[in-house]
Amino acid sequence: MPDVAPGLFLGQSDKPEQLLFHRANRHGVVAGATGTGKTVTLQIMAQGFSDAGLPVFCADVKGDLSGICVPGSPNEKLLARAAGMGLTLTPRAAPTVFWDLYGLKGHPIRTTVSEIGPLLLARMLNLNDVQEGVLSVVFHVADKEGLLLLDLDDLRAMLVHVGENAERIGREVGNVAPASIASIQRAILQLEQQGGKAFFGEPALRLEDMMRTGLDGRGQVNVLDATKLMASPRLYAAFLLWLLSELFEQLPEVGDPEKPRLVFFFDEAHLLFNDTPDALREKVEQVVRLIRSKGVGVYFVTQNPADIPDSVLAQLGNRIQHALRAYTPAEQRGLKAASDSFRANPAFDTAEAIQGLGVGEALVSTLDEKGAPHVVARTLIRPPDSRLGPATDAERAAVMAASPVRGLYEAVIDRESAEEILAARRGEADQATADAKLAEAQAKADAAAAKDAEKAAAAREKSEAREQARYQREAARPRAAPRRSTRETPIEAATKSVLRTAGSTITRELLRGLLGGLRRR
Known part of the structure:
Protein backbone atom coordinates (compact mmCIF):
# COMPACT_ATOMS: atom_id res chain seq x y z
CA MET A 1 0.00 0.00 0.00
CA THR A 111 -30.99 27.22 14.64
CA THR A 112 -32.68 30.44 15.65
CA VAL A 113 -33.93 33.21 13.41
CA SER A 114 -31.52 35.62 15.12
CA GLU A 115 -28.52 33.41 14.33
CA ILE A 116 -29.51 33.15 10.68
CA GLY A 117 -29.69 36.95 10.37
CA PRO A 118 -31.56 39.11 7.86
CA LEU A 119 -29.20 38.54 4.91
CA LEU A 120 -29.44 34.75 4.79
CA LEU A 121 -33.09 34.80 5.78
CA ALA A 122 -33.84 37.15 2.89
CA ARG A 123 -32.07 34.63 0.65
CA MET A 124 -34.25 31.82 2.01
CA LEU A 125 -37.42 33.86 1.50
CA ASN A 126 -36.38 35.14 -1.94
CA LEU A 127 -37.00 38.77 -0.97
CA ASN A 128 -36.21 41.79 -3.08
CA ASP A 129 -34.00 44.66 -1.86
CA VAL A 130 -36.88 46.68 -0.40
CA GLN A 131 -38.29 43.68 1.47
CA GLU A 132 -34.82 42.77 2.70
CA GLY A 133 -34.52 46.32 4.08
CA VAL A 134 -37.81 45.92 5.96
CA LEU A 135 -36.57 42.59 7.33
CA SER A 136 -33.43 44.34 8.59
CA VAL A 137 -35.66 46.89 10.34
CA VAL A 138 -37.52 44.03 12.03
CA PHE A 139 -34.25 42.58 13.36
CA HIS A 140 -33.14 46.06 14.49
CA VAL A 141 -36.36 46.65 16.42
CA ALA A 142 -36.15 43.18 18.00
CA ASP A 143 -32.60 43.85 19.20
CA LYS A 144 -33.51 47.30 20.48
CA GLU A 145 -36.51 46.06 22.44
CA GLY A 146 -34.77 42.94 23.73
CA LEU A 147 -37.06 40.50 21.92
CA LEU A 148 -35.64 37.06 21.08
CA LEU A 149 -36.28 35.80 17.55
CA LEU A 150 -36.11 32.03 17.91
CA ASP A 151 -38.59 30.61 15.43
CA LEU A 152 -40.83 31.72 12.57
CA ASP A 153 -43.70 32.44 14.97
CA ASP A 154 -41.47 35.03 16.65
CA LEU A 155 -40.61 36.55 13.29
CA ARG A 156 -44.26 36.71 12.27
CA ALA A 157 -45.19 38.36 15.59
CA MET A 158 -42.41 40.93 15.09
CA LEU A 159 -43.67 41.75 11.60
CA VAL A 160 -47.13 42.41 13.03
CA HIS A 161 -45.59 44.53 15.80
CA VAL A 162 -43.57 46.61 13.33
CA GLY A 163 -46.60 47.02 11.08
CA GLU A 164 -48.77 48.23 13.96
CA ASN A 165 -46.08 50.72 15.00
CA ALA A 166 -44.90 51.65 11.51
CA GLU A 167 -45.38 55.38 12.00
CA ARG A 168 -43.24 55.54 15.16
CA ILE A 169 -40.60 53.13 13.84
CA GLY A 170 -40.54 54.88 10.48
CA ARG A 171 -39.50 58.13 12.12
CA GLU A 172 -36.45 56.37 13.56
CA VAL A 173 -35.23 54.02 10.84
CA GLY A 174 -37.18 54.83 7.68
CA ASN A 175 -40.49 54.06 6.11
CA VAL A 176 -41.94 50.58 6.60
CA ALA A 177 -44.53 49.85 3.93
CA PRO A 178 -47.46 47.56 4.82
CA ALA A 179 -47.17 45.96 1.39
CA SER A 180 -43.58 44.85 2.13
CA ILE A 181 -44.61 43.36 5.45
CA ALA A 182 -47.44 41.48 3.75
CA SER A 183 -45.02 40.12 1.12
CA ILE A 184 -42.63 38.88 3.81
CA GLN A 185 -45.52 37.22 5.63
CA ARG A 186 -46.48 35.36 2.45
CA ALA A 187 -42.86 34.30 1.89
CA ILE A 188 -42.71 32.91 5.44
CA LEU A 189 -45.86 30.92 4.75
CA GLN A 190 -44.26 29.43 1.63
CA LEU A 191 -41.13 28.52 3.60
CA GLU A 192 -43.29 26.81 6.22
CA GLN A 193 -45.10 24.85 3.52
CA GLN A 194 -41.70 23.62 2.27
CA GLY A 195 -40.90 22.32 5.74
CA GLY A 196 -38.65 25.19 6.75
CA LYS A 197 -40.42 25.70 10.07
CA ALA A 198 -38.65 22.65 11.52
CA PHE A 199 -35.27 24.32 10.98
CA PHE A 200 -35.97 27.27 13.28
CA GLY A 201 -36.13 26.84 17.02
CA GLU A 202 -34.31 25.35 19.97
CA PRO A 203 -32.26 23.47 21.00
CA ALA A 204 -29.93 25.03 18.44
CA LEU A 205 -27.09 22.99 16.99
CA ARG A 206 -23.81 23.14 18.91
CA THR A 392 -30.77 0.28 4.73
CA ASP A 393 -33.28 1.79 7.11
CA ALA A 394 -32.38 -0.80 9.74
CA GLU A 395 -28.66 -0.02 9.42
CA ARG A 396 -29.36 3.71 9.66
CA ALA A 397 -31.55 3.16 12.73
CA ALA A 398 -28.79 1.14 14.41
CA VAL A 399 -26.26 3.91 13.79
CA MET A 400 -28.64 6.53 15.21
CA ALA A 401 -29.33 4.38 18.29
CA ALA A 402 -25.59 4.35 19.05
CA SER A 403 -25.10 8.03 18.21
CA PRO A 404 -23.16 10.17 20.72
CA VAL A 405 -25.76 12.94 20.33
CA ARG A 406 -28.81 10.72 20.73
CA GLY A 407 -31.55 12.50 22.70
CA LEU A 408 -29.87 15.93 22.67
CA TYR A 409 -31.88 17.49 19.84
CA GLU A 410 -35.05 15.45 19.43
CA ALA A 411 -37.25 17.34 21.94
CA VAL A 412 -38.22 20.90 21.01
CA ILE A 413 -37.69 23.64 23.61
CA ASP A 414 -40.11 26.56 23.47
CA ARG A 415 -38.98 29.28 25.86
CA GLU A 416 -40.32 32.80 26.18
CA SER A 417 -39.42 34.88 23.17
CA ALA A 418 -40.81 37.63 20.94
CA GLU A 419 -44.14 35.93 20.25
CA GLU A 420 -44.98 35.33 23.91
CA ILE A 421 -43.76 38.75 25.06
CA LEU A 422 -45.66 40.61 22.35
CA ALA A 423 -48.76 38.50 23.01
CA ALA A 424 -48.52 39.41 26.70
CA ARG A 425 -48.08 43.07 25.81
CA ARG A 426 -51.03 42.91 23.48
CA GLY A 427 -53.10 41.21 26.18
CA GLU A 428 -52.16 43.90 28.68
CA ALA A 429 -52.93 46.60 26.13
CA ASP A 430 -56.27 44.98 25.30
CA GLN A 431 -57.10 44.71 29.00
CA ALA A 432 -56.09 48.32 29.55
CA THR A 433 -58.23 49.34 26.58
CA ALA A 434 -61.15 47.31 27.89
CA ASP A 435 -60.71 48.83 31.37
CA ALA A 436 -60.52 52.30 29.87
CA LYS A 437 -63.66 51.71 27.83
CA LEU A 438 -65.44 50.33 30.89
CA ALA A 439 -64.33 53.31 32.96
CA GLU A 440 -65.40 55.66 30.17
CA ALA A 441 -68.79 53.96 29.93
CA GLN A 442 -69.19 54.12 33.71
CA ALA A 443 -68.20 57.78 33.69
CA LYS A 444 -70.75 58.47 30.95
CA ALA A 445 -73.40 56.56 32.91
CA ASP A 446 -72.54 58.48 36.07
CA ALA A 447 -72.64 61.77 34.16
CA ALA A 448 -75.99 60.88 32.61
CA ALA A 449 -77.37 59.88 36.01
CA ALA A 450 -76.10 63.12 37.53
CA LYS A 451 -77.63 65.10 34.68
CA ASP A 452 -80.95 63.28 35.08
CA ALA A 453 -80.86 63.94 38.81
CA GLU A 454 -80.09 67.58 38.13
CA LYS A 455 -82.98 67.81 35.70
CA ALA A 456 -85.32 66.13 38.19
CA ALA A 457 -84.23 68.51 40.95
CA ALA A 458 -84.72 71.47 38.64
CA ALA A 459 -88.16 70.19 37.69
CA ARG A 460 -89.10 69.77 41.35
CA GLU A 461 -87.89 73.25 42.15
CA LYS A 462 -89.85 74.66 39.22
CA SER A 463 -93.01 72.79 40.26
CA GLU A 464 -92.65 73.92 43.83
CA ALA A 465 -92.16 77.50 42.64
CA ARG A 466 -95.34 77.31 40.54
CA GLU A 467 -97.28 75.92 43.48
CA GLN A 468 -95.92 78.62 45.74
CA ALA A 469 -96.86 81.35 43.24
CA ARG A 470 -100.36 79.94 42.84
CA TYR A 471 -100.80 79.77 46.56
CA GLN A 472 -99.72 83.35 46.90
CA ARG A 473 -102.16 84.46 44.17
CA GLU A 474 -105.01 82.60 45.82
CA ALA A 475 -104.20 84.13 49.17
CA ALA A 476 -104.14 87.67 47.73
CA ARG A 477 -107.54 87.43 45.88
CA PRO A 478 -110.67 88.99 47.86
CA ARG A 479 -113.29 86.42 49.00
CA ALA A 480 -116.88 86.79 47.41
CA ALA A 481 -120.19 86.07 49.31
CA PRO A 482 -121.29 82.52 48.86
CA ARG A 483 -123.94 82.13 46.20
CA ARG A 484 -127.17 80.47 47.03
CA SER A 485 -127.62 77.22 45.38
CA THR A 486 -130.45 77.03 42.80
CA ARG A 487 -130.71 73.35 43.08
CA GLU A 488 -134.06 71.98 44.63
CA THR A 489 -134.08 69.64 47.49
CA PRO A 490 -136.11 66.44 47.16
CA ILE A 491 -138.81 67.76 49.53
CA GLU A 492 -139.14 70.95 47.55
CA ALA A 493 -139.45 69.04 44.33
CA ALA A 494 -142.14 66.74 45.81
CA THR A 495 -144.13 69.67 47.22
CA LYS A 496 -144.04 71.45 43.87
CA SER A 497 -145.22 68.33 42.12
CA VAL A 498 -148.18 67.90 44.53
CA LEU A 499 -149.19 71.52 44.14
CA ARG A 500 -148.99 71.30 40.39
CA THR A 501 -151.19 68.21 40.40
CA ALA A 502 -153.78 69.80 42.73
CA GLY A 503 -153.88 72.95 40.64
CA SER A 504 -154.51 71.00 37.47
CA THR A 505 -157.37 69.11 39.09
CA ILE A 506 -159.15 72.20 40.42
CA THR A 507 -158.82 73.93 37.07
CA ARG A 508 -160.42 71.00 35.28
CA GLU A 509 -163.31 70.88 37.72
CA LEU A 510 -164.07 74.59 37.36
CA LEU A 511 -163.99 74.35 33.57
CA ARG A 512 -166.39 71.42 33.61
CA GLY A 513 -168.83 73.22 35.86
CA LEU A 514 -168.82 76.31 33.75
CA LEU A 515 -169.19 74.52 30.44
CA GLY A 516 -171.92 72.26 31.81
CA GLY A 517 -174.01 75.21 32.92
CA LEU A 518 -173.81 76.78 29.51
CA ARG A 519 -175.03 73.63 27.83
CA ARG A 520 -178.11 73.46 30.07
CA ARG A 521 -179.19 76.86 29.08
Missing part, protein backbone atom coordinates in the same frame (compact mmCIF):
# COMPACT_ATOMS: atom_id res chain seq x y z
CA PRO A 2 1.36 3.47 -0.81
CA ASP A 3 2.67 5.56 2.02
CA VAL A 4 -0.32 7.74 2.94
CA ALA A 5 1.01 9.13 6.20
CA PRO A 6 1.43 12.75 5.00
CA GLY A 7 -1.90 12.92 3.27
CA LEU A 8 -5.04 11.35 1.93
CA PHE A 9 -4.47 8.73 -0.76
CA LEU A 10 -6.81 9.48 -3.67
CA GLY A 11 -5.70 7.06 -6.35
CA GLN A 12 -3.00 6.10 -8.78
CA SER A 13 -1.68 7.86 -11.87
CA ASP A 14 1.92 7.26 -12.81
CA LYS A 15 2.48 7.81 -9.11
CA PRO A 16 0.33 7.77 -5.96
CA GLU A 17 -1.89 10.85 -5.87
CA GLN A 18 -2.57 12.24 -2.44
CA LEU A 19 -3.96 15.34 -0.79
CA LEU A 20 -1.59 16.64 1.87
CA PHE A 21 -3.29 17.16 5.21
CA HIS A 22 -1.48 20.40 5.98
CA ARG A 23 -2.73 21.77 2.64
CA ALA A 24 -6.28 20.45 3.05
CA ASN A 25 -7.44 23.78 4.51
CA ARG A 26 -6.66 25.44 1.17
CA HIS A 27 -10.03 24.13 0.01
CA GLY A 28 -10.89 22.30 -3.17
CA VAL A 29 -13.44 21.29 -5.77
CA VAL A 30 -14.77 17.93 -6.95
CA ALA A 31 -16.50 18.28 -10.33
CA GLY A 32 -17.96 16.06 -12.99
CA ALA A 33 -21.08 15.12 -14.87
CA THR A 34 -23.79 13.02 -13.23
CA GLY A 35 -22.79 9.36 -12.92
CA THR A 36 -19.03 9.85 -13.32
CA GLY A 37 -18.10 9.03 -9.72
CA LYS A 38 -18.22 12.31 -7.77
CA THR A 39 -20.13 10.77 -4.85
CA VAL A 40 -17.64 7.89 -4.55
CA THR A 41 -14.76 10.35 -4.55
CA LEU A 42 -16.52 12.37 -1.85
CA GLN A 43 -17.00 9.15 0.17
CA ILE A 44 -13.33 8.21 -0.19
CA MET A 45 -12.19 11.66 0.90
CA ALA A 46 -14.62 11.81 3.85
CA GLN A 47 -13.52 8.42 5.17
CA GLY A 48 -9.85 9.21 4.54
CA PHE A 49 -10.06 12.43 6.53
CA SER A 50 -11.94 10.57 9.28
CA ASP A 51 -9.22 7.89 9.47
CA ALA A 52 -6.71 10.71 9.95
CA GLY A 53 -8.68 12.00 12.96
CA LEU A 54 -10.46 14.86 11.18
CA PRO A 55 -14.21 15.46 11.68
CA VAL A 56 -16.12 15.78 8.42
CA PHE A 57 -19.42 17.31 7.40
CA CYS A 58 -21.03 16.36 4.09
CA ALA A 59 -24.45 16.46 2.48
CA ASP A 60 -26.04 13.31 1.09
CA VAL A 61 -28.13 14.56 -1.82
CA LYS A 62 -29.15 11.23 -3.39
CA GLY A 63 -28.90 8.94 -0.34
CA ASP A 64 -25.89 7.01 -1.70
CA LEU A 65 -23.41 8.49 0.77
CA SER A 66 -25.18 6.85 3.72
CA GLY A 67 -23.32 3.62 2.90
CA ILE A 68 -20.25 5.13 4.59
CA CYS A 69 -21.67 3.85 7.90
CA VAL A 70 -21.48 0.21 6.72
CA PRO A 71 -18.34 -1.89 5.96
CA GLY A 72 -17.84 -2.43 2.28
CA SER A 73 -18.14 -5.70 0.36
CA PRO A 74 -15.75 -5.20 -2.56
CA ASN A 75 -16.31 -7.25 -5.67
CA GLU A 76 -13.61 -8.73 -7.86
CA LYS A 77 -13.35 -5.63 -10.00
CA LEU A 78 -12.71 -3.37 -7.01
CA LEU A 79 -10.26 -5.83 -5.51
CA ALA A 80 -8.37 -5.93 -8.79
CA ARG A 81 -8.29 -2.13 -8.96
CA ALA A 82 -6.96 -1.96 -5.41
CA ALA A 83 -4.31 -4.58 -6.15
CA GLY A 84 -3.17 -2.61 -9.19
CA MET A 85 -2.51 0.35 -6.87
CA GLY A 86 -0.69 -1.77 -4.32
CA LEU A 87 -3.61 -1.16 -1.97
CA THR A 88 -5.08 -3.74 0.38
CA LEU A 89 -8.75 -3.00 1.06
CA THR A 90 -9.83 -3.24 4.69
CA PRO A 91 -13.64 -3.13 4.71
CA ARG A 92 -14.85 -1.01 7.58
CA ALA A 93 -17.40 1.67 8.30
CA ALA A 94 -16.68 5.26 9.23
CA PRO A 95 -17.95 6.58 12.60
CA THR A 96 -21.09 8.25 11.29
CA VAL A 97 -23.73 10.58 12.72
CA PHE A 98 -26.81 11.23 10.61
CA TRP A 99 -28.51 14.63 10.59
CA ASP A 100 -31.71 15.82 8.96
CA LEU A 101 -33.28 19.28 9.08
CA TYR A 102 -36.68 17.60 9.22
CA GLY A 103 -35.68 15.00 11.82
CA LEU A 104 -36.82 12.10 9.64
CA LYS A 105 -33.59 10.29 8.72
CA GLY A 106 -31.26 11.80 11.26
CA HIS A 107 -31.01 13.97 14.32
CA PRO A 108 -32.83 17.27 13.76
CA ILE A 109 -30.80 20.39 13.10
CA ARG A 110 -32.16 23.69 14.34
CA LEU A 207 -20.82 22.99 16.59
CA GLU A 208 -18.82 20.92 19.05
CA ASP A 209 -21.33 18.10 18.51
CA MET A 210 -20.16 17.97 14.88
CA MET A 211 -16.47 18.18 15.66
CA ARG A 212 -16.00 15.03 17.72
CA THR A 213 -13.14 12.56 17.60
CA GLY A 214 -13.70 9.03 18.87
CA LEU A 215 -11.62 7.04 21.35
CA ASP A 216 -10.09 5.19 18.40
CA GLY A 217 -8.74 8.51 17.08
CA ARG A 218 -11.04 8.68 14.07
CA GLY A 219 -13.01 11.80 13.29
CA GLN A 220 -16.81 11.83 13.24
CA VAL A 221 -18.40 11.84 9.76
CA ASN A 222 -21.54 13.99 9.88
CA VAL A 223 -23.88 13.07 7.03
CA LEU A 224 -26.74 15.48 6.34
CA ASP A 225 -29.63 13.69 4.68
CA ALA A 226 -30.59 16.14 1.94
CA THR A 227 -32.86 13.91 -0.14
CA LYS A 228 -35.93 15.87 0.96
CA LEU A 229 -34.11 19.12 1.57
CA MET A 230 -33.17 19.36 -2.12
CA ALA A 231 -36.82 20.14 -2.86
CA SER A 232 -36.11 23.49 -1.16
CA PRO A 233 -32.79 24.50 -2.75
CA ARG A 234 -32.76 27.98 -1.20
CA LEU A 235 -33.14 26.51 2.27
CA TYR A 236 -30.40 23.98 1.52
CA ALA A 237 -27.93 26.59 0.27
CA ALA A 238 -28.71 29.07 3.04
CA PHE A 239 -28.35 26.38 5.71
CA LEU A 240 -24.91 25.29 4.50
CA LEU A 241 -23.74 28.88 4.20
CA TRP A 242 -25.03 29.54 7.71
CA LEU A 243 -23.06 26.56 8.99
CA LEU A 244 -19.91 27.88 7.34
CA SER A 245 -20.54 31.32 8.81
CA GLU A 246 -21.01 29.86 12.29
CA LEU A 247 -17.72 27.99 11.97
CA PHE A 248 -16.02 31.17 10.85
CA GLU A 249 -17.42 33.20 13.74
CA GLN A 250 -16.92 30.68 16.54
CA LEU A 251 -13.63 28.95 15.79
CA PRO A 252 -10.38 30.62 16.90
CA GLU A 253 -7.54 31.49 14.54
CA VAL A 254 -5.03 28.65 14.14
CA GLY A 255 -3.14 29.71 11.01
CA ASP A 256 -1.98 26.74 8.91
CA PRO A 257 -2.27 23.65 11.14
CA GLU A 258 -0.78 20.27 10.35
CA LYS A 259 -4.33 18.99 9.92
CA PRO A 260 -7.64 20.82 9.54
CA ARG A 261 -10.00 20.91 12.50
CA LEU A 262 -12.95 20.15 10.20
CA VAL A 263 -13.46 19.35 6.53
CA PHE A 264 -16.69 20.63 4.97
CA PHE A 265 -18.14 19.25 1.72
CA PHE A 266 -20.69 21.44 -0.05
CA ASP A 267 -22.52 19.13 -2.51
CA GLU A 268 -24.60 20.63 -5.35
CA ALA A 269 -22.61 23.81 -4.80
CA HIS A 270 -24.14 25.58 -7.80
CA LEU A 271 -27.33 26.04 -5.77
CA LEU A 272 -25.50 28.49 -3.54
CA PHE A 273 -24.72 30.81 -6.43
CA ASN A 274 -27.93 30.66 -8.48
CA ASP A 275 -29.50 34.16 -8.53
CA THR A 276 -27.23 35.16 -5.66
CA PRO A 277 -27.26 38.85 -4.68
CA ASP A 278 -23.89 40.59 -4.72
CA ALA A 279 -23.91 40.99 -0.94
CA LEU A 280 -24.38 37.27 -0.41
CA ARG A 281 -21.76 36.37 -3.00
CA GLU A 282 -19.29 38.64 -1.23
CA LYS A 283 -20.17 36.89 2.03
CA VAL A 284 -19.39 33.48 0.52
CA GLU A 285 -16.10 34.72 -0.90
CA GLN A 286 -15.14 36.25 2.44
CA VAL A 287 -15.94 33.09 4.39
CA VAL A 288 -14.09 30.81 1.95
CA ARG A 289 -11.06 33.10 1.89
CA LEU A 290 -10.77 33.57 5.66
CA ILE A 291 -12.07 30.34 7.16
CA ARG A 292 -8.94 28.43 6.19
CA SER A 293 -7.10 30.27 8.98
CA LYS A 294 -9.70 28.79 11.39
CA GLY A 295 -8.52 25.30 10.38
CA VAL A 296 -11.52 24.47 8.17
CA GLY A 297 -11.22 23.04 4.68
CA VAL A 298 -14.14 23.63 2.31
CA TYR A 299 -14.71 21.41 -0.74
CA PHE A 300 -17.32 22.30 -3.32
CA VAL A 301 -18.91 19.38 -5.19
CA THR A 302 -20.62 20.34 -8.44
CA GLN A 303 -21.05 19.31 -12.05
CA ASN A 304 -18.81 21.97 -13.57
CA PRO A 305 -16.28 24.34 -12.02
CA ALA A 306 -17.92 27.06 -14.12
CA ASP A 307 -20.87 26.85 -11.69
CA ILE A 308 -18.66 28.53 -9.10
CA PRO A 309 -17.83 32.25 -9.44
CA ASP A 310 -14.22 32.99 -10.37
CA SER A 311 -13.70 34.93 -7.15
CA VAL A 312 -14.49 31.77 -5.16
CA LEU A 313 -12.91 29.30 -7.59
CA ALA A 314 -9.60 31.12 -7.23
CA GLN A 315 -9.53 30.10 -3.56
CA LEU A 316 -9.77 26.37 -4.33
CA GLY A 317 -6.29 24.84 -4.52
CA ASN A 318 -7.06 21.10 -4.60
CA ARG A 319 -8.97 19.98 -7.70
CA ILE A 320 -10.46 16.68 -8.79
CA GLN A 321 -12.21 16.69 -12.15
CA HIS A 322 -14.31 13.76 -13.35
CA ALA A 323 -15.61 13.44 -16.90
CA LEU A 324 -17.52 16.24 -18.62
CA ARG A 325 -19.51 16.09 -21.82
CA ALA A 326 -19.46 19.04 -24.20
CA TYR A 327 -22.24 18.91 -26.79
CA THR A 328 -23.63 22.43 -26.62
CA PRO A 329 -21.75 25.75 -26.88
CA ALA A 330 -22.37 26.40 -23.18
CA GLU A 331 -20.96 22.97 -22.26
CA GLN A 332 -17.93 23.59 -24.48
CA ARG A 333 -17.24 26.87 -22.71
CA GLY A 334 -17.53 25.06 -19.38
CA LEU A 335 -15.14 22.37 -20.59
CA LYS A 336 -12.59 24.97 -21.63
CA ALA A 337 -12.90 26.75 -18.29
CA ALA A 338 -12.39 23.47 -16.44
CA SER A 339 -9.34 22.49 -18.48
CA ASP A 340 -7.78 25.94 -18.20
CA SER A 341 -8.00 25.80 -14.40
CA PHE A 342 -5.39 23.02 -14.26
CA ARG A 343 -1.64 23.22 -14.51
CA ALA A 344 -1.08 21.64 -17.91
CA ASN A 345 0.52 18.23 -18.35
CA PRO A 346 2.58 17.94 -21.55
CA ALA A 347 1.68 14.25 -21.78
CA PHE A 348 -1.94 14.91 -22.82
CA ASP A 349 -4.46 17.56 -23.80
CA THR A 350 -6.44 18.40 -20.69
CA ALA A 351 -9.72 19.22 -22.46
CA GLU A 352 -9.65 15.98 -24.46
CA ALA A 353 -8.71 13.99 -21.37
CA ILE A 354 -11.67 15.36 -19.43
CA GLN A 355 -14.06 14.17 -22.13
CA GLY A 356 -12.41 10.73 -22.33
CA LEU A 357 -12.43 9.89 -18.62
CA GLY A 358 -14.26 6.72 -17.59
CA VAL A 359 -16.31 6.11 -14.45
CA GLY A 360 -13.95 6.12 -11.48
CA GLU A 361 -11.30 8.15 -13.28
CA ALA A 362 -10.46 11.80 -12.69
CA LEU A 363 -7.93 14.48 -13.41
CA VAL A 364 -6.26 15.34 -10.11
CA SER A 365 -4.18 18.34 -9.14
CA THR A 366 -3.42 18.97 -5.48
CA LEU A 367 -1.09 21.38 -3.71
CA ASP A 368 2.48 20.38 -3.02
CA GLU A 369 4.56 21.01 0.08
CA LYS A 370 5.09 24.62 -0.90
CA GLY A 371 1.44 25.24 -1.72
CA ALA A 372 1.88 25.19 -5.51
CA PRO A 373 -0.45 23.04 -7.67
CA HIS A 374 0.92 19.81 -9.05
CA VAL A 375 0.79 19.15 -12.76
CA VAL A 376 -2.59 17.62 -13.55
CA ALA A 377 -2.54 13.81 -13.65
CA ARG A 378 -5.00 11.33 -15.06
CA THR A 379 -5.83 9.23 -12.01
CA LEU A 380 -7.63 5.99 -11.29
CA ILE A 381 -9.60 6.71 -8.07
CA ARG A 382 -9.14 4.18 -5.28
CA PRO A 383 -12.05 1.99 -4.08
CA PRO A 384 -13.68 2.87 -0.75
CA ASP A 385 -13.44 0.80 2.43
CA SER A 386 -17.12 1.36 3.18
CA ARG A 387 -20.14 0.30 1.18
CA LEU A 388 -20.83 1.64 -2.28
CA GLY A 389 -24.52 2.51 -2.18
CA PRO A 390 -27.04 3.48 0.49
CA ALA A 391 -27.49 2.02 3.95
